Amino acid sequence: MRQTSVKKDCIITFGISFVLFVYEVFLSRFFSAILAYNFVFIAISLATLGAGFGGYVAYRSALTIYRARYLWLGMFALVMLSAVFMMYIIPFRGMWFYAVTAFPPFLIGGALIAAILQAHHRQLHVIYFSDLVGAGLGAVCSVWFMNILDPVQTIFILGTVALFISFVLIAKHSTLRLKITYTLVLLIAIYNIIEPFSKEMFFRAFTTSPNHVFNNKSDVKPVFSEWNSLAKTDVYDAGDGELLYITIDGGAVSPISKYTGNLKQVDYLTRTTSYLAFQDILKERALIIGAGGGQEVLTAQIAGFKQIDAVDINEGSFKAVQKMSRFSGDVFNQPGVSAFVSDGRTFIRQTKNQYDIIYLSLVKKESENGLGIALTENYLFTQEAIEEYINKLKPGGRLAFLLHDEVEMLKVENAAEKALQSQGVHESQIHEHIAVIGTYQHLGHVVWGMNKTVITRPLLIISQNPFTGQDARQLKTEAENIQQIPLHVPLIADRLSAIKDSLNKENLDLLSNRDDKPFFYQKTKGVPNSLLWLLAIVFTISLLFVRKKRLPYGNIAYISGIGIGFMIIETTLIQRLILPLGHPTYAFVLVLSVLLVSGGIGSMFSSHWSSNRSTRFSPLLWVAVLTIGLNLLISWYQEEMIYLPLLYRLILGAIVLIPLGFFMGMPFPFGLSLLSERQVSISWAINGLMTIAGSLLAVLISINLGFTVALVIGASLYGLLYLFQPRLSMQG
Template sequence: MNAELRLRLGVAFLSAAVIGYEIGLTRLFSFLQHYHYTFLVVSGAVCGLGLGAALSAAIRQGTEGLGRHLGWWAAFCASSMGLGALLLATFPRMPLLLMVAVAGVPFIAAGAFLALVFRVRHTESQRLYCWDLVGAALGILWVVVALKWLGGVAALISASMLALAASVLLAERLLARLTMLGLFVVLVVALLVARHGAIDLGALAEAADKPMFRALDGGRDGRNTGEVVDTRWSAFARTDLVDRSGDTGLNFYVDGGAGSYMFRFPGDYRRLFFLRREAAFFPYYFGKRERALIIGPGGGADVLYALMTGWRDIEAVEINPEIVDLVRERGDYNGHLYDLEGVDVHTGDGRNYLQRSERRYDLIALPLVYAEAADLVGYALAENYLFTREAFAAYLEHLAEGGRLALVVHNHALMLRVVATLEALWLEQGGEPGRILDHLVVVNGTRGDATSEEAYRPLLLVQKKPYTAYQLGQLRKVMAELELNAYFLPGLRERSAFAPLRTAGLAAFVAATELDISPVTDDRPFFYDATPGLDVKLVWLLLGSGFLGVLALLAPLAFGAMRERRLGEVPPLLWAFFAAGLGAGFMMVEIHLLQRFGLFLGYPTLTLAVALFALLIGTGAGSVVGSRLGLLARPSGLGLLAVVVGVICGVYGLLLTSALDWALAWSLSARVGLTLVLVAPLGMLLGTCFPACLRLGGLQHSGIVPWIWTVNGFFSVLGSVGSVALGMEWGADAALGVGAAIYVFAGAVLFLRGRGAVAVVHTDSVVESDRWTMALLLLLALCWYVAFSLIGAQSSDSALSARYPRPAIAEEVWPESLGTF
């Protein structure tokens, strides 16, 4: 294997390690921390790429001995990944800044590696960039599989082995290779240790700042101390099954937070008689009891409610396949709940499943995902497409005559937000202001205070037609028998919280509370973010990344060489400014795509394995195609191309939603194919600009390449943070629009200022290079097919070998006020 191919493979393997490590960190921190802290820590760590690129500027390295030098950087990256993973698992409650530092060291090493490669070999930037991105796509496929097979910490260590592979490829001396062999043995041992539970759950239990950790702690008296029975990792989440009592049931926790319950069910409903007074049980007493859809059944409590009340057909859609597998594996414990006659459990996104269905349901239920009120802060930055105006429209459209939508939410503010969103939908469909309340009943949670003006874990029952006096009377009788409290009954028990909606309309209703209860849409799907304005931590992260980005952009001007400009050349600052715009704009476009295709594909892991994969492959291919475009021989041509890319991104965003809505009913394989078709060409356009910037800027002055890498890295973080901030305040379409505008602005500046610059033409041998590039792309296509087959098998409904008969209905469960069962 010649040195050129070893260098390109080294770049690919290191990039695979970096993106695999980043995704693995996100999964690990999602378990260890709340979501907003995860975003904070991972963003801070990724800033290390920019720091590493800046560090490389101080390294005087030429072509001679480049591979040997890069090999040691890759080895440092590998060792810091492995050590960092073990430290984060062993000391999960280290200070946040220390956590950022530990997680960020491998990114610093990777940033120095990549910036050094592109500085020394800037004339080949466009082909090297292709290998960089193709390697990243390979890393996505690897980490998706590694998380499932190895677990979170071990998957991080496996990513370090990819970096070590890059080191081995680039090592030139026997001593270096022996050192790499020793490091490989150490990493294998660390991986084996990590597979058997490297995370210190005791430290997490002492912190007790997430529901699962409190369950493990057992409270002040130490009673009901939980024990982890089983743990599953995936690219979606870490799923734990925890035994707190061992008698009534077991608790599921997803990333240590959102939880659900799996009851011990011996086959006799009378053993679970106490459940009949739960507010979540209440909706199942009413209606035709023919077909029910449960979105997010978790451990199966709502499936059990439907069975106990005799529903004929029960469909349940659970997004977490690990929960479904665990429930089925413990069929002897739960009475084979998911395999009983008349129960069909599907894996995927519930809303996606519903919108592709032509069935009508007598009940559509969205059970409460268990979390304390304080824990909801952690979900403020997380998108939730189940409680948007468009989602409610889909639910109501799929209700049969007389059917109801049942939602259980966590607190009073979220109840108000649901009502505001329903009112927005009502007005959009031409309804009279405030009359949505005639279609709504609210039942207080089982342990709620009937005298309080604020609802406690309320149940909302919504139907298409206004509630009749007979229906309200029937509901009141059953509530009285079950000792449940009605929070709101239209015309019978009105509440001051809803008065502004009755009398003054939606705007007054939203303004009547200090919290943000404005309607939620697919464009702004942050349902749990009820705090007015941006989250404080997000603001600090935005300011911090902005400060570092500006510092990286301007600080090099202190060196005279960075201010030099010869006749016919573009000022170095302009190259850095253009790279900054590309970094921020690309991330905004990428995040928008992942959001849109996440709902379309219906399974979170497919978003990584299809949408992000296609984007990276397309971007890498665009880098190679760009090397043959004569337009990119001049800075002005590159600027013009960036303007065109920005305009296309803007138009693309306008058409994307309609295209995805039109194809939503397609089969999974067809939707995957459409995703590849829609994303890869856009990736090709996006992939032409940055490597051309590296090549043209490096040919002008090789010393500015680390500067370009640095500002691109910092502004990429700023772009990702800015995209979330814009999405929360003005919507995802606004974030895409800003990203497209940044491309246009940066390109226009380079075009106008670079018109006088001379063309820079560089020729190299492309036949051999392109042959290896095509071979790599074909290999990657094969790897993608294998990974997709694995994920597709998980996301599709597995065939059951046998159905278990339903237990006999216990009439004692049925309320006397409803008459005969």
């Protein structure tokens, strides 16, 4: 009977962990569509604190929760579905509303897992195995589900399955009233799967969000929508007859021009800043990174380019243009145009083509492309990236960026200076290779000085050869002819120095980014205050739990160190593997699935590894050593990996991650095995809180010191725990 109970509880733990992980990824996509950049991570972190609070609830009522665990499974599903429904249909309410509304499923799920762990104190390594494997497979399936369905439908299907399982488990022992209630709720949930409410009802939070570019504009109508694991892509018709507008997560607007095959129909594009990037060079082959709605493709065609490669990481943009083909002319399927769904940095590393112009046009907004609490950054604007772009230029070719504001422009300009120096250009000649044009108006709209910026939509041109006097004069004339502002034209004009001097007086980070610190959208110096406050909240709550329950400080230090170290290593490895794997989603799925599943296997073996408090627990040392070794291996091999087929890269990545994950799964169940049964659930709570602290610290360390230092610190935590673990354990 006891063995049957353990099996059932393993299944419940697996299911809760699986669904909770998918729910966390869902929140990252949901919040990205309605909240501003920095609030997405904060809202998810606040919501996931619920798992820690759930451990505290289990500490107070573990036996009660365990006895009603089948009912709690149903309550978990119902509360999750209700939270998603409320967030979807209620007009925008702000970050705190969404954090609080998203909180209860983590609370209930965390309490249930903690209660099951405590009930099976002697077999907790088996329960923890189920927890880690459930989370690992949740990482794989979350992306797959959301690409096939959409984030909302994914959650409702999983919630309905969990509700059904709960009903089956309690059916024999429940009252008639409870059976009728379950049946009615299940019928509603199943009907929603057949006829999803999200297809009939507006996403009110999205349409009313102040971060939505078309908020409160009744004359703008949606004509296309797609929502997957990467982005929410919509197309809007503003009724002007000449343009449609693609938005990514409600922002990052990219126009689609009305086009029927006659380039004269779009000759107004010759009066945009972008057109200047395609002038005065050979016009054989162009690469456009961030193809969006296809305007830059049309601009390159007007300029006379014969071959155009258009790259965008968001497949939804290409689908939108194709869906609107009667309006757009299906521009990406025109003769001479090749479209590629790819990260721009990955494409440039893999392509064997050489280009006369490589153009990046407003490639990203301040991206919240994090998945769960593992933030990811893009590598398009680092010094190494610019070196790779320059290496793909034909002799005399140019690299150009259209950027959002003067801070972005100066960060890229600083990176370009260093990249040119690495190419052998003398420091005194660097500015002869760079030109900057400021935008006064765009398609008839005055944009100079918008959002309190000195420059809006600056165009930065980097020439492989120095500008000649004739090149410079021609660029200046062409810019002035279309009412743009020559901010820096070699040998002729230089307002750039004055802008630099002005911005240097403010607390802005104008330094170039490197691949080890690619946080391009971190525009202020120092640590974000919001993250510091959140970190302080997490540590304060943890301290209150410890003091109130008078837990052994040695054991709590051990449990906390495991939680922090695990998350620092895990989230940083996701970031480090983006470049070798070529896509943030691949890195997320590979790292999470392999580390968690192999960690679950390691948990199964943890009880056989050591049971002596006075002996150092050697898996701690193995984690430290393997982490350092893995970081060195990635640094050494990442450039070569990108040329392998994707399947080989994924297999190779899994092979090197499995040993690390195996040993990372051992220390936590080993630490819990040294505690009394009563202390298991509260230790689960502390560990849950410390995983949030670990993800926050990973971001803070990476922003300020880089990914390599973050991994070294994560490894060092495990090394210190190895050294002091016998003393910490004896304090229990």
